[in-house]
Amino acid sequence: MAIKKTLLEDIAKELNVSKTLVSMVINGKGDAYGISKKTQEKVLSKAGEMEYTPNVFARALRTGKSHLIGLLVADISNPFYSNIAKHVEKELAAKGYNLMICSTDENVEREEKLISLFAEQHMIDGLIIATTNTSGEFFNKERLRNFPIVFIDRYLPDIESNYVVANNYQGSYELTDLLIHKGCKNILALNITPSHISSLTERIKGYKDALTKYDIPFKEDNLMEISFNNIQKDVREKLLKRLKQSPKIDAIYTLNNHLATACLHVFNEIGFDAKKEGVLFASFDDINLFDFVKPNVISVSQPLEQIGIEAANLALQLIDSKNSDSGFKKVVLPTSIISRN
Amino acid sequence: MAIKKTLLEDIAKELNVSKTLVSMVINGKGDAYGISKKTQEKVLSKAGEMEYTPNVFARALRTGKSHLIGLLVADISNPFYSNIAKHVEKELAAKGYNLMICSTDENVEREEKLISLFAEQHMIDGLIIATTNTSGEFFNKERLRNFPIVFIDRYLPDIESNYVVANNYQGSYELTDLLIHKGCKNILALNITPSHISSLTERIKGYKDALTKYDIPFKEDNLMEISFNNIQKDVREKLLKRLKQSPKIDAIYTLNNHLATACLHVFNEIGFDAKKEGVLFASFDDINLFDFVKPNVISVSQPLEQIGIEAANLALQLIDSKNSDSGFKKVVLPTSIISRN
DNA sequence: AAAACAATCTAAACTTGTTTAGAATTCGTT
DNA sequence: AACGAATTCTAAACAAGTTTAGATTGTTTT
Numbered sequence: 001m002a003i004k005k006t007l008l009e010d011i012a013k014e015l016n017v018s019k020t021l022v023s024m025v026i027n028g029k030g031d032a033y034g035i036s037k038k039t040q041e042k043v044l045s046k047a048g049e050m051e052y053t054p055n056v057f058a059r060a061l062r063t064g065k066s067h068l069i070g071l072l073v074a075d076i077s078n079p080f081y082s083n084i085a086k087h088v089e090k091e092l093a094a095k096g097y098n099l100m101i102c103s104t105d106e107n108v109e110r111e112e113k114l115i116s117l118f119a120e121q122h123m124i125d126g127l128i129i130a131t132t133n134t135s136g137e138f139f140n141k142e143r144l145r146n147f148p149i150v151f152i153d154r155y156l157p158d159i160e161s162n163y164v165v166a167n168n169y170q171g172s173y174e175l176t177d178l179l180i181h182k183g184c185k186n187i188l189a190l191n192i193t194p195s196h197i198s199s200l201t202e203r204i205k206g207y208k209d210a211l212t213k214y215d216i217p218f219k220e221d222n223l224m225e226i227s228f229n230n231i232q233k234d235v236r237e238k239l240l241k242r243l244k245q246s247p248k249i250d251a252i253y254t255l256n257n258h259l260a261t262a263c264l265h266v267f268n269e270i271g272f273d274a275k276k277e278g279v280l281f282a283s284f285d286d287i288n289l290f291d292f293v294k295p296n297v298i299s300v301s302q303p304l305e306q307i308g309i310e311a312a313n314l315a316l317q318l319i320d321s322k323n324s325d326s327g328f329k330k331v332v333l334p335t336s337i338i339s340r341n
Numbered sequence: 342m343a344i345k346k347t348l349l350e351d352i353a354k355e356l357n358v359s360k361t362l363v364s365m366v367i368n369g370k371g372d373a374y375g376i377s378k379k380t381q382e383k384v385l386s387k388a389g390e391m392e393y394t395p396n397v398f399a400r401a402l403r404t405g406k407s408h409l410i411g412l413l414v415a416d417i418s419n420p421f422y423s424n425i426a427k428h429v430e431k432e433l434a435a436k437g438y439n440l441m442i443c444s445t446d447e448n449v450e451r452e453e454k455l456i457s458l459f460a461e462q463h464m465i466d467g468l469i470i471a472t473t474n475t476s477g478e479f480f481n482k483e484r485l486r487n488f489p490i491v492f493i494d495r496y497l498p499d500i501e502s503n504y505v506v507a508n509n510y511q512g513s514y515e516l517t518d519l520l521i522h523k524g525c526k527n528i529l530a531l532n533i534t535p536s537h538i539s540s541l542t543e544r545i546k547g548y549k550d551a552l553t554k555y556d557i558p559f560k561e562d563n564l565m566e567i568s569f570n571n572i573q574k575d576v577r578e579k580l581l582k583r584l585k586q587s588p589k590i591d592a593i594y595t596l597n598n599h600l601a602t603a604c605l606h607v608f609n610e611i612g613f614d615a616k617k618e619g620v621l622f623a624s625f626d627d628i629n630l631f632d633f634v635k636p637n638v639i640s641v642s643q644p645l646e647q648i649g650i651e652a653a654n655l656a657l658q659l660i661d662s663k664n665s666d667s668g669f670k671k672v673v674l675p676t677s678i679i680s681r682n
Numbered sequence: 683a684a685a686a687c688a689a690t691c692t693a694a695a696c697t698t699g700t701t702t703a704g705a706a707t708t709c710g711t712t
Numbered sequence: 713a714a715c716g717a718a719t720t721c722t723a724a725a726c727a728a729g730t731t732t733a734g735a736t737t738g739t740t741t742t
Contacts, residue, residue: 005461005484008729018692023730034690051484053457056464057402058728062697066398075427076442082423086416089444093451098458101417101442103430110434116394117439120346123397143346143392264633292605293633349699359722364700375720399698402727 006052015046022047026054067097069315070124072114074132076103080257080285080304081130084152087308088128095316100124106228108132119147126315130154134196136161148318152311154197155330162318164311164331168199168284171300171335172206175253175282178298178337180214184251184280186222187211188242190235190259193225203255203284222249226259235262240270250279257285264293286338296340303333347391356387363388367395408438410656411465413455415473417444421598421626421645422471425493428649429469436657441465447569449473460488467656469493475537477502489659493652495540503659505652505672509540509625512641512676513547516594516623519639519678521555525592525621527563528552529583531576531600534566544596544625563590567600576603581611591620598626605634627679637681644674 008026012019017039024033025043060066069092073081089099100118104111111132118124126148133139136159139149151163179187189207191200208218224242227234242249252274254260260283267274274281274295283290286301310331317329349367353360358380365374366384376384401407410433414422430440441459445452452473459465467489474480477500480490492504520528530548532541549559565583568575583590593615595601601624608615615622615636624631627642651672658670 005728019729020692020694020731021690024691027730034688036690039690053462055402055728056458056462057398057407058697059730060697061396061398061402061699061728062730064697076417076430077420077424077427079418079420079423082420083418085442086418086444089417090446098441098455099443100439101426102440103427105431114439117397121394121397261629264630268632287630288602289605289628289630289634291609292635293630294635360699361701361722361724362720365721368700375718377720380720396698399727400700402698402729403700405727 005055006047006050008052008054011043011046011050011052014050015042017043026052064122065125066123068100068124069097069312070114070118070127070129071099071101072104072111072118072127072129072131073101074104074106074130076101078257079287080153080302083304084308084311087305088312089308091309091312092316095312097125097316104132106132108134112138115144119144119149126150126319128152128311128315131156134194148315150311150315150318152307154199157198160328162314162329164307164314164333165199166302166307166335167332168202168335169206169209171302171337172203172255172284173210174206174335174337175284175298175300176207176210177213178339179251179253179280179282180210180216182251182280185216186247186249187251187253188222188224188249190224190226190239190252190254190263192228192231192256192259194228195225200255207253221245226262231258231262232265235259236266236269239263239266243272252279252281254283257283257287259283260285260287260290260297260299264295267295290338291340297338298340299338300335301338302335306333346396347388347393349393349395352384352387352391352393355391356383358384367393405463406466407464409441409465410438410653411455411459411468411470412440412442413445413452413459413468413470413472414442415445415447415471417442419598420628421494421643424645425649425652428646429653432650432653433657436653438466438657445473447473449475453479456485460485460490467491467660469652469656471495472497475535489656491652491656491659493648495538498539501669503655503670505648505655505674506540507643507648507676508673509543509676510547510550512643512678513544513596513625514551515547515676515678516625516639516641517548517551518554519680520592520594520621520623521551521557523592523621526557527588527590528592528594529563529565529590531565531567531580531593531595531604533569533572533597533600535569536566541596548594562586567603572599572603573606576600577607577610580604580607584613593620593622595624598624598628600624601626601628601631601638601640605636608636631679632681638679639681640679641676642679643676647674 008019008022011022021035022043024030025035025040026047030040071085071088076082085101092099102114104114119127120143128150130153131151136156139159151161153165155161155163155165191204195201211218224238252263254263280298281295282298284300286299290297290299314329349360349363353363362376363384365371366376366381367388371381412426412429417423426442433440443455445455460468461484469491471494472492477497481500492502494506496502496504496506517528532545536542552559565579593604595604621639622636623639625641627640631638631640655670
């Protein structure tokens, strides 16, 4: 049988004081409530001796604060998210908060269910989320309006919100610009469809604007829409077909890391040697192993650590300032190009 | 101001019944407690109408169950762990449990602190952990003895425990065997130090035993210990030196994926072309991008999905069987060799 | 010596749900 | 009509903390 946990009352009885007093001292409010130094010491030492640790549920029930922050991402196994998660957690730990990470599996229903559980129940004090949702409708619900939410990676254009994102437009613009400078005139961009996600639409905009800058007309043919549910197969089919068509493409630019790995698989499978064919390969999102993969990858690297840190702090800030509603905070961080050659 | 949450009492008042009744119905115990069908319907429809969702803390406080499982790993950004995490979560979600993922940053103190918070406080109902600890002492504490804990990836040899791990010995043995079959006689193994971790010691054992099988004497020189705190730099220094020494090595075998990427970096940096030099490159742990990296990687792939699923179910099983202590469950899963060529 | 005041502490209320023990009502049976 | 049994429901206790309002005790002031 498990040993009985030490309770506030147990300490109180041992010392012949009230549990009120013990609670106050343990929460560091001894001075504020005028508990004598001597008593405070007694309580603290006895608490240590008895290995007291407060019941988080009782505390959360009474105070309405759990000191838990939720992080909701589409897929925790995606290194983009898992790296952000790591840094969010580190930052929060330093501030006495714990992180609860959940994957939604790109499933809107599951996302909404988790938000209901976490946020509406106040299981967490704040939420950091890379949403899979198409619209802000769900987040506009009465119950969520005043809940501290920080969007990362993607935001919903139809609602006002706090967010921390990379400058997707700028990154994509610069990458396209670089490709053009390297002589590319026929850059095939691969996008996910449906692509209502802000980060992707902005990357496309950056791509198009860079083309325009150099008077290169945008061709519908050069924006390949890949079905989200079937990335691997769809890339394989469409890319194979496109590679045979003329005019020949001189660069392939995938709009996220999933598409990049899917392309690499296809290259591998059909023995496509990008270098020999004179095709540059580029991708938004960097993965450290890109350093060693066979076709050189020119990539846009997002500041994962900074995104994590900023998101964590913004969430804490929102929690603290609950009432003093001083408008929405929008953080847009610069990306950097990694041009391997 | 946030809208007031609907409470059990609110529903009870609306319907002129007791909150006891409402609670019973909402928990699906209406029949068991003999609440009439008609009343049950009324309650459920009113609860839906008022968007009632129970307060998780009040419930957990009373019942002692949080329906939360904790997952503690050294580094969530390591694809090995993040992939397991994904599958654990998926499996648990199907059973009505939520997962709380935390990284310990390979820090024993932080690990112990988190376990205290999560397990001793009963913040979670069960724990799945890839421990960083060196000994089982901490887990032998009175308070933890009866807590449902499932070790993954690594277990502590000095205590009895439930665990789900890959067959590290077998995987390493087979990989070494394969290298020998491919003609290697001088296989340099790179290990992490300090390496008290069960998975690593077993991999070394597999490596040595395979050598023995073919009467290849094990040379201390061929087991390179890399400092955990400084992997990149240490690999660089030691590998550079070793590559110059004779007898020349004909294979490099890294004992985990961190070491593999560190080696790849060094190869890249110094322009070491493994193929040309006639050196095979192998690693325990597979990363999907290994398919495209320049020196072919022969790897041991662990069944991540299976580890996740088994660990989740074992944890749930332990929670359910609390008292019927039917000994410790040990699950060892087979690995597979991925021989790229 | 009584009143005023500060210093130190405590009883009880409160958070929201679950569970126990038992109440009220209806029903069937002799 | 009275009794026991079944059906349906409720009051109160309980989980373990935090917070409010107020009680003691001792000290200073007039």
